[in-house]
Amino acid sequence: MLDVSRLLLLGLVAGLLYVLHRRQSRDPREPPLVSSRIPLIGHLVGLLWHGLPYFDMVTAKHPHPICTLDLVFSKSYLVTSPPLVQAVQRNRKSLSFDPFVSMTLERMAGIRGPVLEQFREKESGGQGLGHDVVHAMQPTLSGRGLDVMNERMAQMLRPRLDELVRLPTIDLFDWCRRVITAASTDASYGPLNPYQDPRVEDAFWDFESHMSPLLANFLPWLTARTAWKGREAAVAALVKYYELGGHEEGSELTYVRWKTMHDAGVPTEDIARQEVSMAIGLLSNSVPATFWVLYDLYSRPDLLAEIRAEVREHAMRVDADQRHIVDISALRDQCPLLLSTFQEILRTRSVSAPTRFVLQDVLLADQYLLKAGGVLNMPAASVGRTTETWGSTADEFDPRRFIKSENKNPRRTGGFMTFGVSPVICPGRHFACSEILALAVMMVLRVDVTPVDGVWRVPPMNAQAITSSMRPPKEGIAVRVTPCQDSEGVEWDFEVKAGTGAFNLMVG
Ligand code: HEM
Structure with missing residues (x-):
């Protein structure tokens, strides 16, 4: 009988032979291969170490319109030119986002066996339920469903901002995390929101912020213990939520997602697993943004x-009771500098790298062969900041860049990738924009904030939080909070006008 060490050795040799075979079978029409300092595993190590910005580091050094990275177990094609982004968009059948959904359900959420096959995209032999769930939820993130979520979100933000005024110092990132988690999950899950329990909230963030080893999917309870334990605790809390009927009182978003999976016969535990991966969409970018x-x-x-x-x-009025009311839709419609600055922050801070899986061999733009089984990424920091798209100030922070005027049209194809690239555009962007702007605006109107050590220092990024494309910091910043003189003793509130929730900002 073979012992474990021999089996491991055999596995290693087989793996090496496979990698060498794949390298030799490269077609000369494939995009140029970028070598790494450490042979074979260099790019994989770079990605695990630096997270998504690694793609930008590579493309900054190798300015090809498209190049190939060997990630040992898969190939990544990195697209850096806007015309090639358009060619990717034209090949939407062969270059698909859908396998990403089933990959995350397997590796991130821990769904397996026949249920995973139910979720898997039809092109790969599955039943396409993952796609159906996204399709069903999209309308709930606009229209009346969005209005209700926005109202609940605003109700949750207000008391936390009232409390902030009384706190002398806070950790800015930690504070954003607590407040956005409370507001987003309450808006989504309603009165029985499982994330109201601080243990469940902490468990979710353990999961989210230690994600990359979990995605390797190799004995996750051992090799990715923090993320695995956090996920399992959040799944258990969601199972309880469904058993108590929490989804009946939650948002349309949560109800429709549950119904689509329940009607397809998915067991409650797997619905809960799917829902934990939804919380990634709900929180993992909104908090750092x-x-x-x-x-x-x-x-x-x-x-x-x-x-x-x-x-x-x-966007602010004082009512008959002297309450100061901030109108969320007026932030979008009446405050061009605020809106432009917001988009410029998203443009400059995003490290999104929209993903497509190569389902069949494609000759991209009649020139570059992309082989089936490869993965394609379009890193925002390269594609979204080219001088051909943004002019000579592409690398600068220009708060007025997105202000529309007669002689300036800020809409440019393929340039703004924070919310993805068509046809895969973030369906939660309207909710996210209202929430982020509401919180930020009420905060800047009410308090001044300065770093405790006197200097605004950019904190290092948490590379393990690989699902976030908004550079989540690894450590926070301690800041001093001082109430603005003219806002002291004043009562504040938000106004959410029905039917005005859509933030149709620029998308890629
Ligand atoms: C600032 C906040 C946000 C940012 C920057 C952001 C960014 C993105 C990006 C870039 C994608 C496309 C992924 C890709 O092409 O690889 C995406 C997809 C998605 N986002 Fe967001 N997102 C945000 C907030 C939200 C919120 C609040 C929700 C939920 C309410 C949400 C739900 C989703 C979902 C479900 C998808 C997958 C869409 C599909 O499969 O077609 N996102 N998001």
Whole structure:
């Protein structure tokens, strides 16, 4: 009988032979191969070490319109030119996002066996339920469903902002995480929201912020213990939520997702697993995006003063009871500088790298052969910041870049990739934009914030939080909070006008 060490050795040799065979079978029409300093495993190690910005580091050094990275077990084609992004968009059948959904359900959510095959995309022999769930939920994130979520979100934000005024110092990132988690999950799950329990909230963030070893899917309870334990605790809390009928009182989003899976015969535990992966969509970008909006506003006092004045004049009113009311839809419609600054922050802080799987061999733009089984990424920091798209100031922070005027049209194809690239555009962007702007605006109107050590220092990024494309920091920043003089003793509230929730900002 073979012992374990011999089996491992055999596995290693087989793996090496496979990798060498794949390298030799490269077609000369494939995009140029970029070598790494450490042979064979260099790019894989780089990606695990640096997270998504690794793609930008590679493309900055190798300015090809498209190149190939060997990631040992798969090939990644990195697209860096806007015309090639358009060619990717034209090949939507062969270059598909759908396998990404089933991959994350397997590796991230821990769904296996026949249920995984139910979720898997039809092109790969599955029953396509993953696609059906996304399709069913999309309308719930606009229209009346969105209005209800926005109302609940605003109700949750207000008391937390009232409380902030009384806190002398906070960790800015941790504070954003607590507040956005509370507001987003309450809006989504309703009165029985399982994330109201701080243990479940912490378990979710353990899962999210230690994600990359979990995705390797190799003995996850051992090799990715923190993420695995966190996920299992969140799954158990969601199972209880469904058993108590929490989804009957939650948002349309949560109900429709549950119904689509339940009607297809998915067991409750797997519905809960799917839902934990949904919380990644709900939170993992909104939290760091809120942090960066606050960081980029408070660290630019002149811009902050202009934005405060604009909001006071166009999106805030004082009612008969002297309450100061911020109208969320007016932030979008009446505050061009705020809206432009917001988009510029998203443009400059995003490290999104929209993904497509190569389902069959494709000759991209009649020139580059992409082989079936490969993965394609379009890193925002390269494609989304080219001078051909944004002009000579592409690398600069220009808060007025997105202001529309007669002689300036900020809409450019393939340039703004924070919310993905058509046809895969984030369906939660309307909710995210209202939430982030509502929180940031009410905060800047009510308090001043300065770093405790006196300097705004960019914190290092958490590379293990690989599902977030908004540079989640690894450590927070301690800041001092001082109430603004003219806002003290004043009561504040939000106004959410029905039917105005859509933030149709620029997308790629
Ligand atoms: C600032 C906040 C957000 C950012 C930057 C963001 C970004 C993105 C991006 C880039 C994608 C496409 C992924 C790819 O092509 O690889 C995406 C997809 C998605 N997002 Fe968001 N997102 C945000 C907030 C949200 C929220 C609040 C929700 C839920 C309410 C959400 C739900 C989703 C879902 C379900 C998908 C998958 C869509 C599909 O499969 O077609 N996102 N998001």
